[in-house]
Amino acid sequence: MKSKYISIIDIAKQLHISKSTVSRALTGHPSVHPETRSRVLELAQKLDYQRNPLALGLARNNTNIIGILVPEIMSTYFPSVIIGAQEVLHEAGYNAIICHNNESYNAEVLNTKLLLSYHVDGIIVSHTKETRNFDHFQMIQRRGIPLVFFNRTSDELNVPHVVVDDYEAAFRAVEHLIKIGRRRIAHLAGPDSLINTKLRQQGYLDALKKHKIPVDPDLVISYDLTLEKVRIYIKHFLELPQPPDALFTINDPTAIAAMEVIRQKGLSIPDDIAVVGFSNDLSARLVSPGLTTVAQPTFEIGREAARLLLQDITSTVKNDYSVKKAPSVMLKTKLIIRESTVMKQGK
């Protein structure tokens, strides 16, 4: 049985011309007779011909496929970055293979190998919370395959990346808490493996410093983002001799889990404890009271990441990031104030 797909050769045979001519006609090569071209295009249309990108990839050694590697797709953050990236990629004629690894380092390494085996033209990455070893990414770079990081980046590696100003965002979030009169502000931070954690923590510390509020080490805890553990840490905060009057968390799911615990303890939000999250997940708007949080321009992060990658792919001179500083894009955040820090008017 013949293949269920029609090829360039089928068209060539039907028109009694060579496959080279058909190829040229379809790719818009200038040196092909206008009449020949239109006959080819017409038949291709009629037969609903689709060129085989796999064969194209083999022949030209570039696949027009981009790998997108994210730790998870269950929150709204990564899906919306992906959507933004795909928008730009599609426009430029590229397609994306999306890989997620449920925050597992091993799965991440396997996925990079998978993407490489597909000869992708470039990879956009936000690494897992477990990733401390970046050899697999370094290998990609050494092979000359364009790579872009977003959100979670690394000091060790010189990779083009797009981030938000985590430091400033955290600083402003904490300053907001100070401005509404809070003085004992707890911070439930993320794992040290994530650079964002460090930056946000520094923003937290510097905001306190600026307003001459002493830092209480009891009020800062780093945790591994396993939501089940939030209860323990929040309880710990609440049972301190001097419990906090505000809480700033590494992300929105953490804040929402914390709010649940606080409410169960019979405390009121924001009266007893004001809460601020990070990222403006869809759910931040849905919970009650609404969660004050830092909004990230997720779509734009995806778009920028795709743009950076395409620059590297299409640039004629290969950028050697072992010599040259990799470009980075830093996008603005916005503090969204809701009822978890400020009571609504007229309520």
Place this chain on the structure above:
Amino acid sequence: MKSKYISIIDIAKQLHISKSTVSRALTGHPSVHPETRSRVLELAQKLDYQRNPLALGLARNNTNIIGILVPEIMSTYFPSVIIGAQEVLHEAGYNAIICHNNESYNAEVLNTKLLLSYHVDGIIVSHTKETRNFDHFQMIQRRGIPLVFFNRTSDELNVPHVVVDDYEAAFRAVEHLIKIGRRRIAHLAGPDSLINTKLRQQGYLDALKKHKIPVDPDLVISYDLTLEKVRIYIKHFLELPQPPDALFTINDPTAIAAMEVIRQKGLSIPDDIAVVGFSNDLSARLVSPGLTTVAQPTFEIGREAARLLLQDITSTVKNDYSVKKAPSVMLKTKLIIRESTVMKQGK
């Protein structure tokens, strides 16, 4: 410059044997000398050889790639189905290309063409809310490419599918409302283009019938899932001469949007109006009061869909669904009762 990837031929040259032998050694063909095999495997390991799935796809005319086509990835429903499907697919040595189309019919048609051009071995689909014409799916089937639907299916087409018992789930959800004493139960339904809508609506109607509650056509509205419009319909319900004392919605986002409107009107949930959603999105647990809803076994839906697809792909006899009835899997749902219908004990 040579390609940055090493091939079977590179290995063959270094070992002074033919590429055929290398191929056989790597694929585990029996007729290859154990020593030769181990030498090949060793060198392959050392060079970090990865076989090129594009070339493999060309040569064998099957790519081991599965297309997954969903209307959106911003809610938790589709991502978790995808995760379930990928689990089964990976285990069987397949990889997935995920396409989403933001509920746009045109994008859906383009995406199916894209997947076909990649010569995917099969496609798993949940169509858009706009899809009324199924020609593009029929074409896939006619070409003999295995196809599986989930969640949103079609009467017109005989395609293997996995669904939940929407009728029964809706029936039980409404019965729950009746059991807690509600008599004027409104239903905000989805668009007629979705089969689920019809089934859930029938469940709603039959539950009322069973309990001899007259159906009030004013209390049933179909809408197109554009959340912005929920406000209008809920206001309409609330301003009826005899407003409803309960609301059953097509999905959780709708229910949550409705709750917002109800609260703004100064009404209490569940005292004035009890609310039930559908699907048990992550956010159903987060809102306050917690949303009573129908939980779907999302991961299992994905797994089942993948299993059905793999059955068709690997079966030696091609199933001709123009003659034979396509298999279908119906999974159980579970009503999750939260505070939007029943007040918590001791509160």
Place this chain on the structure above:
DNA sequence: CAATCTATTGGGAATGTTCCCATATTCCTT
């Protein structure tokens, strides 16, 4: 009018892999 140019086309290599067929070697079996 011959020589060169140009527009259009065909042929075949190359991409990486599998798979069929042929070949060579070794080992049994009668």
Place this chain on the structure above:
DNA sequence: AAGGAATATGGGAACATTCCCAATAGATTG
């Protein structure tokens, strides 16, 4: 010991495409 089976390997077609290098024909130019 000879024939046949079994084992191990090589060669080359095939998959769909691009791209380079001819080759042909007609057109232009000196």
